[in-house]
Amino acid sequence: GYSAFRPWPNTTLKWKLNNQIPTFGREKTRIHLQEAFDDWARYAPLKFREAVGDEQAEFSISFNEGNHDDGFPFDGAGGTLAHAFFPKDGKVHFDSAEEWTDKYDGFGYNFRLVASHEIGHALGLAHSYDQTALMYPFYQLMQPKDLLPKDDRDGIRALY
Numbered sequence: 001g002y003s004a005f006r007p008w009p010n011t012t013l014k015w016k017l018n019n020q021i022p023t024f025g026r027e028k029t030r031i032h033l034q035e036a037f038d039d040w041a042r043y044a045p046l047k048f049r050e051a052v053g054d055e056q057a058e059f060s061i062s063f064n065e066g067n068h069d070d071g072f073p074f075d076g077a078g079g080t081l082a083h084a085f086f087p088k089d090g091k092v093h094f095d096s097a098e099e100w101t102d103k104y105d106g107f108g109y110n111f112r113l114v115a116s117h118e119i120g121h122a123l124g125l126a127h128s129y130d131q132t133a134l135m136y137p138f139y140q141l142m143q144p145k146d147l148l149p150k151d152d153r154d155g156i157r158a159l160y
């Protein structure tokens with residue numbers, strides 16, 4: 001839809017994965033990241049793809065540990081899981097000390113869900129007071145088939 005101000009003006013946005021963690025290999029990480037971007041792309045005029053070669057990417061994604069030179073050090077297992085910055089920064093960082101998982105069984109933190117939440121921030125969404133929302137600021141397991149909740153759909157449509 002029409003919006004006077006798209007936080008990211010371009011329709012096609014690229015992402016780049018800078019590193020990976022041994023417990024959660026590169027290929028799986030890439031697949032889950034693309035899924036997390038597509039969670040949003042389904043409900044707004046946005047397309048996401050992985051940057052190829054040394055192509056410029058709007059979103060720079062990495063796993064980091066402890067102090068990593070952006071003023072927001074990670075804190076080991078628990079506490080902060082990940083962070084992202086509002087447009088047009090594009091950095092999305094995951095705490096490599098967390099127990100990341102791609103299962104939905106309640107053990108560890110589901111990478112796809114946390115990535116979708118962080119991408120929401122990187123696209124310009126703040127937290128929601130709606131307890132069913134992905135942008136609600138408390139970790140809760142949801143099934144990928146239920147993504148995105150209505151509040152988040154409304155949010156992304158309002159921005160783009």
Ligand code: TQI
Nearest residue numbers: 080081082083084114117121136137138139140
């Ligand atoms: N990281 C916070 C978050 O992403 C960092 C943060 C706080 C933030 N306020 C912000 C980022 C405002 C952008 C704008 O919310 S976190 C969750 C949830 C975190 C928390 O590690 O606490 C998720 C990361 F929602 F479960 F609490 C991902 Cl999904």
Ligand code: CA
Nearest residue numbers: 076078080095
């Ligand atoms: Ca942590």
Ligand code: ZN
Nearest residue numbers: 068070072093
């Ligand atoms: Zn960081």
Ligand code: ZN
Nearest residue numbers: 117121127137
């Ligand atoms: Zn958040």
